[in-house]
Amino acid sequence: MPEHTIKAFDEEINRLRGLVAEMGGRVETALEDAMAALVEHDNDKARRVVSEDRKIDLLEAEVEKLVVQIIALRAPMANDLRDVIAALKIVGVVERIGDYAKNIAKRVPQLGAHPTIEPLSLLPAMAQVAGEMVGDALNAFAARDAALAEAVVARDHVVDSFYNGIFRALLTYMVENPKTISECAHLLFIAKNIERIGDHATNMAEMVYYAATGDYLPERGRDTGIES
Amino acid sequence: MTEQTTPSAPPKMAARHVNVFYGDKQAIRDVSIEIDNDHVIAFIGPSGCGKSTFLRTLNRMNDTVAGARVEGDITLDGENIYDPSMDVVQLRARVGMVFQKPNPFPKSIYDNIAYGPRIHGLANSKADLDVIVESALRRAGLWDEVKDRLKDSGTALSGGQQQRLCIGRAIAVEPEVILMDEPCSALDPIATAKIEELIHELRGRYAIAIVTHNMQQAARVSQRTAFFHLGTLVEYGVTSEIFTNPREDRTKDYITGRYG
Numbered sequence A: 001m002p003e004h005t006i007k008a009f010d011e012e013i014n015r016l017r018g019l020v021a022e023m024g025g026r027v028e029t030a031l032e033d034a035m036a037a038l039v040e041h042d043n044d045k046a047r048r049v050v051s052e053d054r055k056i057d058l059l060e061a062e063v064e065k066l067v068v069q070i071i072a073l074r075a076p077m078a079n080d081l082r083d084v085i086a087a088l089k090i091v092g093v094v095e096r097i098g099d100y101a102k103n104i105a106k107r108v109p110q111l112g113a114h115p116t117i118e119p120l121s122l123l124p125a126m127a128q129v130a131g132e133m134v135g136d137a138l139n140a141f142a143a144r145d146a147a148l149a150e151a152v153v154a155r156d157h158v159v160d161s162f163y164n165g166i167f168r169a170l171l172t173y174m175v176e177n178p179k180t181i182s183e184c185a186h187l188l189f190i191a192k193n194i195e196r197i198g199d200h201a202t203n204m205a206e207m208v209y210y211a212a213t214g215d216y217l218p219e220r221g222r223d224t225g226i227e228s
Numbered sequence B: 001m002t003e004q005t006t007p008s009a010p011p012k013m014a015a016r017h018v019n020v021f022y023g024d025k026q027a028i029r030d031v032s033i034e035i036d037n038d039h040v041i042a043f044i045g046p047s048g049c050g051k052s053t054f055l056r057t058l059n060r061m062n063d064t065v066a067g068a069r070v071e072g073d074i075t076l077d078g079e080n081i082y083d084p085s086m087d088v089v090q091l092r093a094r095v096g097m098v099f100q101k102p103n104p105f106p107k108s109i110y111d112n113i114a115y116g117p118r119i120h121g122l123a124n125s126k127a128d129l130d131v132i133v134e135s136a137l138r139r140a141g142l143w144d145e146v147k148d149r150l151k152d153s154g155t156a157l158s159g160g161q162q163q164r165l166c167i168g169r170a171i172a173v174e175p176e177v178i179l180m181d182e183p184c185s186a187l188d189p190i191a192t193a194k195i196e197e198l199i200h201e202l203r204g205r206y207a208i209a210i211v212t213h214n215m216q217q218a219a220r221v222s223q224r225t226a227f228f229h230l231g232t233l234v235e236y237g238v239t240s241e242i243f244t245n246p247r248e249d250r251t252k253d254y255i256t257g258r259y260g
């Protein structure tokens, strides 16, 4: 894309995109660390995820400020306007994803050792897919890559079916092992959090698609097939 | 938008395959567009792209420019305005024009407005004329500011008031179309806002086309936008679409400030 006649405008847009990328990187790390803390029963790592979340919130505030400034001072148009609005909406979503990662980390100390709860083994794989969707949505924004954004949306159902499988497995496990109900409840919430992260990545990808093309992706079926 | 134009109703004005030459130099290339009452149309584009030239073809102002030649069809209510039978004075009353620099006559505020209705025989009496002057000044949003000094010279008004006086002068002869060529470029932001508000109020009653180099202004006052570049009409569409999702790269580069 050609540069703006006003160079400072390009610099501000680049700074904005840089902040979104930094925030996204932090959230991806938060999710990975939260899952690692869960699998390794590492309470220290879990605490760090919780305390690092504050930096994500600060980045969101910084992006909001910059977006307001760009709109007020530069009156962006067309693809610039779509880019700036997408950045604003994306950081809102990324901040929520950060909260889900934090919520997962917060549950780690309450779970104790649980090598026996079998369905747990599915959670890291599920989180892996959701995390990749988040990463790809952010990469799609950085590269204005509509095809990559579309591919993220197409993957949402993978996370959904993970969730449905884990949900059923945990229910069965709870019935058979009533003593593990409280731990299983935590794991259910974690699965739900990951499922929500997948949804948010999908929303983000839809915004990226609009920012890149000016068109909306065809509406997906609203019934997502989630069991609860 | 209150009224729906029926598909069969001809547009208020239509230009088809219009070319304009200044001597050998072609300033407008094969432009086709329609102008109607239910929307304000803004012409945008870089300096020298032909916006003013095209606007002037719509009431034959180019006739007065030596060496200017217009080809193609331009119709008002389906009637070719370049037909030899067309009365050009009458045409310019029906298709009024407001210029970049306010140009009131060096006469009283009253006479500035009364001039057109007098020569077009729109008033039978002084009382008639008074009514026309008041109504035109009201529609131009100027009445309250000048009603106590109608005898003062039009040139004594502020720039913004002068421009509204010129709009009032165009309105006084009951035009059907109002063409404005950068009407706010000599005005401060408050005077500009008043003109924009006025355009908003006049919409629907008149077909309005405005040339502006201020894209925010085009976005604020128009419902359709036409982007010109090097004499061609590059893109025409709904204003909100043009400014959020233009289809042509040349439009996009221009409106996002990436031009040249």
Ligand SMILES: Nc1ncnc2c1ncn2[C@@H]1O[C@H](COP(=O)(O)OP(=O)(O)O)[C@@H](O)[C@H]1O
Pocket (backbone or CB within 6 Å): B022, B027, B045, B046, B047, B048, B049, B050, B051, B052, B053, B054, B065
């Ligand atoms: N009276 C004229 N004689 C010769 N060339 C003209 C005349 N008026 C305009 N032009 C040329 O026609 C082109 C379009 O000009 P104009 O319609 O004034 O553009 P815009 O209003 O978009 O700035 C320019 O190249 C300009 O130099």
Ligand SMILES: [Mg+2]
Pocket (backbone or CB within 6 Å): B051, B052, B053, B181, B211
């Ligand atoms: Mg001009």
